Amino acid sequence: MLAAKFAARAAAARRPGARLSSTVAGPSSYRLVVIGGGAAGLAVSSTLSEKLGANEVAVIEPSAVHYQQPLFTFVGGGLKSFADTHRPTADVIAPGAKWIRQAAAAIDPAQNTVTLADGARVSYEYLVVAAGIELDFAGIKGLEAAIGRDGVASNYSPKYVQKTFEFLQNVRSGNALFTMPATPIKCAGAPQKIAYLADELFREKDARHRVNLSYYTALGKIFAIDKYADAMNSVAQSRGIDVNLFHDLVEVDGPAKKATFQILGSGPRAGESVTVPYEFLHVTPPMKPYDFIKRSPIANAAGFVDVNQYTLQHSRFPNVYAIGDCSSLPTSKTAAAAAAQAKVLKHNLLRQIRGSDGPAASYDGYTSCPLVTGKHKLVLAEFSGYTGKPHETFFFNQANEHAFSYWLTADVLPEVYWNSMLKGTWSGPAAIRRVANPASSD
Ligand code: UQ1
Numbered sequence: 001m002l003a004a005k006f007a008a009r010a011a012a013a014r015r016p017g018a019r020l021s022s023t024v025a026g027p028s029s030y031r032l033v034v035i036g037g038g039a040a041g042l043a044v045s046s047t048l049s050e051k052l053g054a055n056e057v058a059v060i061e062p063s064a065v066h067y068q069q070p071l072f073t074f075v076g077g078g079l080k081s082f083a084d085t086h087r088p089t090a091d092v093i094a095p096g097a098k099w100i101r102q103a104a105a106a107i108d109p110a111q112n113t114v115t116l117a118d119g120a121r122v123s124y125e126y127l128v129v130a131a132g133i134e135l136d137f138a139g140i141k142g143l144e145a146a147i148g149r150d151g152v153a154s155n156y157s158p159k160y161v162q163k164t165f166e167f168l169q170n171v172r173s174g175n176a177l178f179t180m181p182a183t184p185i186k187c188a189g190a191p192q193k194i195a196y197l198a199d200e201l202f203r204e205k206d207a208r209h210r211v212n213l214s215y216y217t218a219l220g221k222i223f224a225i226d227k228y229a230d231a232m233n234s235v236a237q238s239r240g241i242d243v244n245l246f247h248d249l250v251e252v253d254g255p256a257k258k259a260t261f262q263i264l265g266s267g268p269r270a271g272e273s274v275t276v277p278y279e280f281l282h283v284t285p286p287m288k289p290y291d292f293i294k295r296s297p298i299a300n301a302a303g304f305v306d307v308n309q310y311t312l313q314h315s316r317f318p319n320v321y322a323i324g325d326c327s328s329l330p331t332s333k334t335a336a337a338a339a340a341q342a343k344v345l346k347h348n349l350l351r352q353i354r355g356s357d358g359p360a361a362s363y364d365g366y367t368s369c370p371l372v373t374g375k376h377k378l379v380l381a382e383f384s385g386y387t388g389k390p391h392e393t394f395f396f397n398q399a400n401e402h403a404f405s406y407w408l409t410a411d412v413l414p415e416v417y418w419n420s421m422l423k424g425t426w427s428g429p430a431a432i433r434r435v436a437n438p439a440s441s442d
Helices: 002-014 039-052 069-076 161-170 190-204 226-239 335-354 403-421 430-436
Strands: 028-035 057-060 065-067 086-088 098-100 104-108 113-116 121-129 174-180 211-217 242-244 247-253 258-263 273-277 280-282 320-322 366-374 377-384
Touching: 028 039, 039 057, 039 121, 039 335, 039 403, 057 121, 069 161, 069 190, 069 366, 069 403, 121 335, 161 190, 161 280, 174 190, 174 273, 190 211, 190 226, 190 280, 190 366, 211 247, 226 242, 226 366, 226 377, 320 335, 335 366, 335 403, 366 403, 377 403
Parallel strands: 028 057, 028 121, 057 098, 121 320, 174 211, 174 280, 211 242
Antiparallel strands: 065 086, 104 113, 113 121, 247 258, 258 273, 366 377
């Protein structure tokens, strides 16, 4: 029944002129709709638009610009130019895919439709949700008014990332604060990486002895995986950066240059709040699933797309998949994770479309977090979020700061991102690992 409906819709969609633009009444129809033109959405749609044929795949993406977000920390630290981080969306969407330049507003998985911001509907046979996660600057009192001026910046937004470097250069003395929220976030290393780059900048300017650097995290550890937590605690200590656990930023008073933290956890000061003056404040905003997902039947209780953690297929709607930051996958949200997930998702979706009885692919929770600690130094964390175990590509101990790891992340991976990940041909370093660290391969 469902198959017949799909076949009828697919046949209708194949008629000449059936590619209705979203401003024309009636739903346009695609074999596959991908919500999101970020790293994950493009890695999936590039390959599948090639495999399924021209105009069988639509990508719903409102932004005219695509950002390579992994570069943002380097921009905030003055090590890369902002111009290197973005390209027009039109240049990175696969030529065989149809770009619907609008935001998704609702998903109806019973009807197999996505409603767009202008009210038009797009119907699909298969849906991949790769919408990312929303920055919630409004979630902290006073932050929206304060950010972008008077020493408050964030590497998480293309609007404010250049402010980070600008403001850091102006600091002569006082407190520089770096925050990490209590919500799930993307790139869990970024909140502290900028503290290490700031430390280096202040030393170069001979201002370090007049600036106190403090890292404030709402969490109870500096990093989720013990091996890298130990490494980062030593790095922070050796640079003289004060680490405050269980401190959640709740208010920024821009005019007075003061940040207020609530103390979490179960320690003696839990529930208290502390207010700290700053000259510079790097904020990692709280993040949340997009509303249109949260309100839809495909979300779990937390608002993330409820998928099987191994197959990436939806737990209740078998023609729906999710990947990356919007998914319920219980691992760290990074581009490296999305690359590994993309390979699994594409295999399993094609298997379903083709009715193959070959084995399904399984995602093992792999993720990687390159923790830049200075101009030519980097701790290259690689692990499975499912097992909590390190899973390193190279034969040396990647918890040590290394110039090779820096070069790889700053100079090689950005090219891999544009030339391979977005084209769907990079699925992570597993093949390199088999050669460079066979003992760690599975
Ligand atoms: C990775 O695969 C990837 O995807 C392109 C990144 O995004 C920019 C990364 O930062 C990292 C670290 C990886 C993992 C790759 C290697 C070689 C460890």
